[in-house]
Amino acid sequence: MSVTLALGCAAPSTDVNPSNAARRSGFEDMGASTQAMQRDDSGNPAMLWVREGEQLWARSSPDARACSSCHGELKSMRGVAGRYPAYDAHSHRPVNLATRVNLCRERHQQQRPWAAESNELLSLEAAIAMQSRGLPITPSRDRRLVPYRERGAALFSQRIGQLNLSCAQCHDERAGLRLAGSVIPQGHATGYPIYRLEWQALGSLSRRLRGCMTGVRAEPLAHGSVEMVELELHLMSRAAGMAYEAPAVRP
Template identity: 60%
Template sequence: MKRLLGALLLLAAQASAEIPEAERRSGYHDMSPSVQAMQDDDMANPAMLWVLDGEKFWNQRQGAANESCADCHGEAARMAGVAARYPAFATDANAPVNLDQRINLCRTEQQKAPAFEYESRELLSLNALVSMQSREQQIAPPSDPRLLPFTQAGAEAFNRRQGQLNLSCAQCHEDNRGRKLAGATIPQAHPTGYPIYRLEWQSLGSLQRRLRNCLIGMRAEPYAYGAPEYVALELYLMKRAAGMPFEAPGVRP
């Protein structure tokens, strides 16, 4: 009873309960077996069509420097583990950047080519190719002290109420995880599978696109793609999911 009262007081104090490590689960486990099977079989996972493009782009010489990704990095397989530790602090941007932004920095700084548009086929394809190399690896956010204030900002954003519906991410994805929002099970919001082939989109899409969907759902003004607020949220989400296995490119409803 005492414990119950304590829990209630905690709730009243507006503290969202962080998910204990033993209870963390990927959104994969909240999907029906038939959608899980789509992710499990690369031949049934439409995201692999983007990976195929990614392989082409990886080897194409681009920009004024006439260099390909492969010219510097070698085989795509050498990118194993990279996606599992992004966003990271980019010295050349003097800011934390996500994987899309890292790819674009490579384009503008190394290849001397124009940056790809967010959610473009090129950027999603390269991201999918690089991300796939980290499959089965554990999410491992860097312990770079320069990231701390940004991760903290992301944590605050995660717990901040927004929009006409006045909801925070944590209210749904922590306090009410596993419950039903209409017919859908509320997942824990771990970024284990990005970029994802979302059945609703019938396309591959980034974590930023998914965050944008959430903001629109709570009737909040979405940020522009690439906004530092999204990167901060990504940083916090990766920290929250540290140690969970990476499964990109995932399939989600």
């Protein structure tokens, strides 16, 4: 990937900072056929995971109550994905939606947590996220999240990796320019979990972020780590008010 070269040619930006210009979902930067795939549920491969998640939601076993036995219909999760990560008082830290689901699995179902990016976890995440589709992203206002969110914002602007680039240098300063053939999006986390054509699978926001970290040759943060959740908190507040579009499709 000729990252340095492409960036070296990039013109200094004027009005592409999402904080002071119109914010734009990555959906807008995609080709027409990829957009059509996301728009039509019958053509969106992510719906396979949603259907699986709907079944898991209602499934009980001799030693575990179903999610639905405590929470009722999936509809009860309306708006939930759009306000995560949230603070978990038991573990005294913020958690993302995947970790929240696993906490229920451990605390309320007495089962071992599912592995990060496992089909079960992604399926439930997708089915829950779908209940926030079309709703505005509304970050939690819990005061306990403030220091975490601030650290996430700092990390977003910090140069990382052998390429010595920050998230902001691409997603605020160079959004809309091309990098190795693809348009650099503003980097809004409006559609997670997403079906990514490159993965040929569903994946979480942290998987996407790990991809960007590897792209600048930085050691990627671990799934569910506090630092990863801090970054996710910042991304969601940066996208506050934008419509949730999960499960999205991305190139």
